[in-house]
Structure formats: structure tokens, C-alpha cells
Amino acid sequence: MAQTAAGILLDTLCDWGVEVIFGLPGDGINGLMEGLRQRQDRIRFIQVRHEESAALMACGYAKYTGKLGVCLATSGPGGLHLINGLYDAKLDGQPVLAITGHHYHDLIDTFAQQDVALDRVFMDVAVYNTRIMGPSHVEQVTNLACRTALSNHGVAHINFPVDLQEHKIGEHSKRAVPGHTAAIYAGHAGLPNSEDVQRATAVLNAGTKVAMLVGRGALHATEELEQVAEKLGAPIIKALLGKAAVPDDSPYTTGGIGLLGTRPSQEALEECDTLLMVGTSFPYIEFLPKPGQARAVQINADPRRIGLRYPVEVGLAGDSRQTLQVLLPWLNHKADRGFLEKAQAGTKEWWALMEERGTRQDMPMKPQVVAWELGKRLSSSAIVSADSGTIATWFARQLPVKRGQMYSLSGTLATMANGMPYAIAAQVAYPDRQCIAFVGDGGFSMLMAEFATAVKYQLPIKVIVVKNNTLGMIKWEQMVFLGNPEYGCELQPIDFAAIARACGGTGLTVDKPSECGAILDQALATPGPVVVEAVVDPFTPPMPAKITMEQATNLAKSLARGEPNRTQIAWTILSDKVRELI
Ligand SMILES: Cc1ncc(C[n+]2csc(CCOP(=O)(O)OP(=O)(O)O)c2C)c(N)n1
Numbered sequence: 001m002a003q004t005a006a007g008i009l010l011d012t013l014c015d016w017g018v019e020v021i022f023g024l025p026g027d028g029i030n031g032l033m034e035g036l037r038q039r040q041d042r043i044r045f046i047q048v049r050h051e052e053s054a055a056l057m058a059c060g061y062a063k064y065t066g067k068l069g070v071c072l073a074t075s076g077p078g079g080l081h082l083i084n085g086l087y088d089a090k091l092d093g094q095p096v097l098a099i100t101g102h103h104y105h106d107l108i109d110t111f112a113q114q115d116v117a118l119d120r121v122f123m124d125v126a127v128y129n130t131r132i133m134g135p136s137h138v139e140q141v142t143n144l145a146c147r148t149a150l151s152n153h154g155v156a157h158i159n160f161p162v163d164l165q166e167h168k169i170g171e172h173s174k175r176a177v178p179g180h181t182a183a184i185y186a187g188h189a190g191l192p193n194s195e196d197v198q199r200a201t202a203v204l205n206a207g208t209k210v211a212m213l214v215g216r217g218a219l220h221a222t223e224e225l226e227q228v229a230e231k232l233g234a235p236i237i238k239a240l241l242g243k244a245a246v247p248d249d250s251p252y253t254t255g256g257i258g259l260l261g262t263r264p265s266q267e268a269l270e271e272c273d274t275l276l277m278v279g280t281s282f283p284y285i286e287f288l289p290k291p292g293q294a295r296a297v298q299i300n301a302d303p304r305r306i307g308l309r310y311p312v313e314v315g316l317a318g319d320s321r322q323t324l325q326v327l328l329p330w331l332n333h334k335a336d337r338g339f340l341e342k343a344q345a346g347t348k349e350w351w352a353l354m355e356e357r358g359t360r361q362d363m364p365m366k367p368q369v370v371a372w373e374l375g376k377r378l379s380s381s382a383i384v385s386a387d388s389g390t391i392a393t394w395f396a397r398q399l400p401v402k403r404g405q406m407y408s409l410s411g412t413l414a415t416m417a418n419g420m421p422y423a424i425a426a427q428v429a430y431p432d433r434q435c436i437a438f439v440g441d442g443g444f445s446m447l448m449a450e451f452a453t454a455v456k457y458q459l460p461i462k463v464i465v466v467k468n469n470t471l472g473m474i475k476w477e478q479m480v481f482l483g484n485p486e487y488g489c490e491l492q493p494i495d496f497a498a499i500a501r502a503c504g505g506t507g508l509t510v511d512k513p514s515e516c517g518a519i520l521d522q523a524l525a526t527p528g529p530v531v532v533e534a535v536v537d538p539f540t541p542p543m544p545a546k547i548t549m550e551q552a553t554n555l556a557k558s559l560a561r562g563e564p565n566r567t568q569i570a571w572t573i574l575s576d577k578v579r580e581l582i
């Protein structure tokens with residue numbers, strides 16, 4: 001029997017090694033769904049409850065596997081629902097293929113139902129974006145879509161009119177002869193030119209206080225980063241997406257940077273005379289050295305990003321791991337270890353403070369306690385996904401990375417609700433690893449129905465919902481950055497443990513610090529998906545490592561201007577501060 005156009009698309013994806021597609025059916029993709037039904041032994045279809053999750057899962061899958069993530073949605077509303085997740089992939093540079101349906105090809109643009117020109121809608125998000133014109137078009141564009149998503153680290157989109165999906169391959173134009181395209185991807189060496197390497201070497205060898213700032217582009221270069229740090233006597237400072245680039249028990253790292261970062265990281269950047277940036281476009285320039293303070297070298301696979309946020313002297317366009325390997329033999333071992341040793345002392349103090357905050361026994365329970373207790377228990381192959389919010393602060397600070405773990409969140413888009421979809425995608429890719437979603441109550445409730453997806457596919461994810469009954473991050477931003485009383489941030493409380501049980505999974509609740517560890521042990525030991533609802537103090541602020549005068553003044557102003565919870569907030573901050581001082 002002749003192959004259908006939908007079948008060709010799916011077979012081509014098999015040629016590319018695609019093993020899983022996240023999506024939700026609809027009458028605009030019935031041909032593709034039938035193709036998937038016939039290929040269940042080769043491609044797994046994971047049915048979601050909201051297409052946004054499918055796109056977020058595709059993005060998370062790409063982040064954790066390095067492979068192409070694929071999502072599928074029907075015409076009109078289905079495709080429109082994908083958009084947020086696709087932007088997550090675009091902004092964090094992940095290869096994702098989105099396949100959407102369209103109306104009958106001969107009714108397009110005639111006020112027909114669900115007649116949304118998704119290819120036009122996706123023009124900004126996609127690096128490759130096309131509409132299928134007939135069966136003989138499919139193989140060519142599918143190959144090119146996969147190749148472009150992988151090589152440009154972005155989103156490719158194929159829009160497929162529903163009737164064409166079932167057309168049989170037969171006629172083709174005289175120039176589109178079948179068999180003239182290949183499902184092949186060739187990476188490039190990713191090496192900088194040797195002149196730049198020599199100039200970079202000179203800058204790095206001349207420095208006396210060298211700091212390294214590393215990001216998601218360095219996640220695969222752990223050993224090389226540590227070797228370079230050893231030679232240069234340099235602390236390694238991690239942008240949030242680079243959290244797992246170096247484990248936190250490495251003697252070289254001072255941890256994260258930025259509002260969610262650590263004091264020793266901030267101090268190292270304030271004091272360095274030389275900066276080596278590896279695989280990062282860290283956006284908060286106020287945390288970078290002042291221009292003129294440090295000579296800088298930047299390694300990035302994407303030459304467009306070199307010199308983006310700091311006036312670097314030398315750029316090395318290349319893969320971070322391979323470039324560091326090239327650089328290493330040229331670097332001198334610095335005899336003066338003073339800068340690194342100071343950073344190490346600061347890091348030790350910082351972790352003591354994190355432990356102090358993470359082991360507080362006060363009621364209501366501090367959110368940091370949940371993160372700290374969780375961090376202690378995670379296996380060395382755990383994959384931890386977080387949401388945006390104050391939750392990201394506890395994720396950034398109180399969860400120490402062990403060697404071999406993976407950590408991610410929506411870094412550049414900073415969307416809410418990605419945490420559980422990422423964890424589901426991680427568990428699909430790695431059935432035997434501990435896959436954790438560490439999420440806020442606001443973010444979790446946005447795509448809560450995906451917990452049923454985890455139950456349906458028996459994915460034993462553990463979802464830790466930090467419940468403060470507020471959109472915490474925004475509440476603090478309104479107060480600390482703007483000096484305004486909070487408005488529109490309170491959340492109607494939900495019984496998340498009951499939701500988990502209603503979906504057919506396990507739901508646990510903890511609100512006492514003394515019981516937190518035991519409940520987490522129970523959750524991690526329970527087979528199948530589990531939600532742990534951790535009820536915490538809504539008045540604990542995610543304060544920066546160093547508070548500026550302006551931030552303190554704004555907070556005082558917001559309290560004076562009638563912040564509804566001013567007494568509790570003032571009391572919490574004051575008692576926390578006093579506790580840390582004595
Ligand atoms: C989709 C989306 N909507 C709104 C925001 C703005 N935003 C960032 S963090 C946040 C609050 C998150 O609340 P929650 O998940 O409860 O976490 P918490 O801050 O309380 O820890 C909001 C509304 C966003 N980043 N993404």
C-alpha cells in the first residue's frame with residue numbers, strides 16, 4: 001500500500017532518531033495520529049492535557065538529552081497553545097520541532113473554522129517554518145526542519161493541512177524527485193582560530209585575580225572547567241542555567257550569581273582583574289565587573305554573543321569543552337592562590353549560612369528548609385526542574401549540585417509552570433533516574449492537570465510544591481523594587497495533596513520542619529508519581545546576597561504605604577536578621 005504523507009513525515013522522524021512526541025490530538029491532525037497509531041513500536045506518543053505542556057516537555061527533553069524535542073498540536077487553538085513552550089525553547093536555545101495541523105488545504109484563508117495561519121503566527125519563534133504543499137514535499141522539509149532545529153539550536157515548525165496528511169505519495173513535480181535528500185546531521189568542529197587562542201592565553205596568564213563565569217553552554221565541560229580553574233587559581237561562578245556545570249562540592253565554585261546568587265560569587269566578580277566567560281549570556285550586567293575593571297576573554301559557540309554584555313578583549317568562537325581543551329596546555333599554573341582561597345573561605349561561610357537557613361525549626365516552616373532537606377536526599381543522578389518565582393531562589397541557593405545531576409528551569413523566558421512538564425520529559429527520557437519538579441503553588445496550578453499525565457504513563461516523578469498561597473516573587477518585587485504595597489498576588493489556597501490523589505497518584509502534606517525530611521524520604525521511596533505539598537511561611541523574602549540601600553528603602557516605603565501584611569513581614573525580616581547575627 002502506498003505511503004501517506006503523514007506516514008512519510010513520521011518515518012523521516014524515525015530516521016532522525018526521534019523516539020517520543022508530546023502532543024494532544026485534534027481533527028486537524030487526524031492523519032498524523034493515525035500514522036502514530038500504526039508506529040507505536042517505533043515512536044512513543046505522550047498525550048498531554050494542555051499543548052503548552054507538550055512544547056515545554058519538548059524543550060525539557062531537548063535540554064536533558066541534547067536530542068531533538070518534538071511536539072504535536074492540532075490546527076488553530078492547539079497550535080496557539082504551544083507558543084509559550086516554543087518561546088522557552090527559542091530563548092534557551094533548544095532544538096525543538098513543532099508539528100501542527102491546518103484546515104483542508106483548499107479552504108485555507110476562507111473564514112473556515114480553526115483557520116489560523118500558524119506558520120505566520122510562528123514567524124518570530126521559529127528558525128525554520130513551513131507549510132506542507134503536498135505529499136512529495138514532506139520528506140524534503142522534514143529533513144530540513146530537523147537539521148535546522150539542531151544546527152541553529154531553535155524551533156522548527158511544520159504546518160500540515162489535514163487533508164494532505166492522508167494523501168498518498170504518487171505524483172511529484174519534475175524537480176522534486178524522491179530519494180534526493182538525507183536524514184543526516186553533521187556537527188562542526190567548533191574550534192576558535194589559533195591566533196585568538198594565543199591572544200586569550202596572554203590575557204589569562206597576565207591576570208592576577210582571574211574569575212570564571214560559566215553558563216549553560218558549559219554544562220558538558222565540567223572537567224575542563226575545573227582544570228582551567230586549577231591552573232588559573234580562579235573561582236567558578238555559575239549563571240543559573242549553568243548550575244550543574246560544576247558540582248557544588250568542587251573546590252573551585254562559589255555557586256550562583258545574580259539576585260538568586262551567592263555573596264562569594266558577587267565578591268569575586270567585584271574584585272577580579274580578569275574574567276573568563278564560558279558559554280554564558282548572563283543578562284544581569286549589574287553583577288558583572290564594571291567595564292574597565294577586568295580584562296576579559298569570552299568563549300561562546302555563537303559568535304554573535306561574544307561582546308554582548310561585557311567589553312571583552314578576546315573572543316573565542318567555539319564549543320566550550322573543545323575550546324578549553326585547546327586553551328589548557330597554554331595556561332600557566334598560577335603560584336598565587338590567594339584569590340581562589342579567599343573565594344573558598346567565602347563559599348564555606350555562605351554554605352554555613354544556607355545550612356542555618358535550611359535547618360530552622362520555626363513555624364511556619366521556612367521554604368529554604370524544604371529545599372535543604374530535599375537536596376540532602378537526592379541521588380547523584382537526579383534531574384531537578386524548577387519554576388520561576390521565589391521558588392527559583394531556593395532552587396538556586398539551597399539545593400547543592402552533586403556530580404552527575406542535572407538541573408534546569410526556564411532561564412531566559414523565565415516562564416512559570418515549566419517545572420512539572422520538564423520533569424515528565426526527563427522521566428520519559430530516563431525511566432530509572434530520580435526526576436523532581438521543585439515548583440511554586442502559582443506555577444504548579446497553571447498546568448496542574450499534567451500530574452494526571454504522569455499517572456497515566458506511570459512516570460514516577462516527585463513534585464514538591466512549595467505552597468505559600470501567593471505569587472511570592474511578584475509580591476516581593478512590588479515591595480522591594482518599586483516600594484509599592486503588594487497587589488493582586490494572593491492565591492486562593494488549593495489542597496494539592498488531594499489533587500494528586502484525585503488524579504490517581506500519591507499526595508502528601510508537610511508543614512512542620514521537624515517532619516519535612518521524613519515526608520520527603522517517604523515521597524522518594526513511594527513508587528509512582530507523588531505530590532508533596534510543603535506549606536511554608538509566605539513572609540520569607542528572597543533577599544539578594546547583598547541588599548542595596550535602594551532595595552531596603554523601597555521595602556520600608558512599601559510597608560509605610562499600607563502593605564497589607566506589613567506587621568508580619570517586618571517581624572519576619574527583623575527576626576531572621578537578628579537570628580543570623582547572633
Ligand atoms: C507565565 C508567566 N506568568 C507570569 C509570570 C510573572 N511571574 C514570575 S514569578 C511569578 C510568581 C510565581 O508564583 P509561585 O509559582 O507561587 O512561586 P513563588 O514566587 O510563590 O515561590 C509570576 C507571577 C511569569 N514569569 N510567567
Ligand SMILES: [Mg+2]
Pocket residue numbers: 389440441442466467468469470471472
Ligand atoms: Mg507561591
